[in-house]
Amino acid sequence: MIEPEGGFDVAPVTIAIDGPAGAGKSTVAKRVAERLNLMYVDTGAMYRAVAYLCAQEGIDVNSECAVEAVLDAHRVSFEEGEDRTLQVLIDGVNVTSRLRAPEVSALVSTVAAHPRVRQLLTEWQRAFAERHSVVMDGRDIGTVVLPHATVKVFLTAAPEERARRRQEEYRRMGYEVPLDEMVKNVIERDRKDSERAVAPLRMAEDAVRIDSTDKSIDSVVDEIVQLVENAHVR
Template sequence: MSPVSRCGSNHEDLGRILKLKDAITIDGPVASGKSTVGKQLAEKLGYQFLDTGIMYRAATLAALEQQIDLNDENAVSERAEQLKIDILSPTKADGRQNDVFVDGVDVTGKLWEDDVRDAVSLVSSYKRVRQAMTEQQRRIGAKGKIVMVGRDIGTVVLPDAKHKFFLVASVDERARRRYLEIKASGKAADLDEIKHALKERDRKDSSRKLAPLIAAKDARTINTDGKNVQQVVDEIVAIIRES
């Protein structure tokens, strides 16, 4: 992946980096609270919110719907490179964080289906898929006034963002949160199975060669164990105001 252009190369790059002063990145492992915190933070600041994970889910769904062999990296990558993904403000009060359109079709309701959930880790590990999604994410981030969450936002997608945060929580706490989310949706859940799945996802995310899950060197790490969403949001706002 080619490095991000740095300030001083031309006026366009300078303008982009100046706008990134209004960009806030939040990274962290699954169920660390980054999406919930990010959405509430964006609402508090009047910023746009983007959970980049939904873009990888959209790419996964697109491959599944065309019955592409997910182990065929080239075919999956080609489909991802063709996609036009639009992220809009939510139009339904059903818990969704955004409306997601792929090639003009609303796919929001399909993004959390089991087959997408089970395959997204593989699809998001492909280099060309990540490059395609990163390009779209950078275009969105360059507009400024955005809270963007994911696993490599501060390190890869928006490395020039002024405010970077990395949320962590114990596996036990994250498993408990995910368990309660699943139960609240009316589905059966097993706490031990959830904990095992989280550990496996952590292993894959942190050990992959391309854009591994690590905190940016200039990110502030916040442990969310024992804290509610409002407490974490207030902590982030206080840090931003002090900077």
């Protein structure tokens, strides 16, 4: 069962940041939220929570029934952390820091492709946006979750650069993954996310495309903040 936690101010501002794996969405979205004093909602963490549960219990993620069953057997909840970022709790235990392990990442695309899982999590993502001012990142935020978002950004980068970033992220967590393997993983993740039947990865027609391959995080954040200011939402 998935339940919301906490309650925040009604949100007149919604910033949607979509893009492929490793584009820097989470880092950029969190910094944009800090700059604008908004709540950062990492929707990927929601899907990772489901994948984490499946990994912990040895669930066949290709079986939608099995994934639904493990969800029904546990209490998955989300709340606002002290730094205004989304925290994930499973049966009351905060597992946010465990959600980016390679074994979890390997299952996310498959879990996220199940229609019922997407329906459940989309409902909660919209609920957050209705109650809070948010910066929300994912793969279908501007196209499905928040089609009327105040500002929409599609953040991308070259596959090799995204793989390098993911490799460095894993290294900081104590995992060593060869770069060529990371490139293959990124390309395969792109394929799965783009070809899935429900809410595939694609750029919204009214989104602004930002290629972060040769840009610093600060410059990307500045660009998005400028878009928000131009929309007169501050």
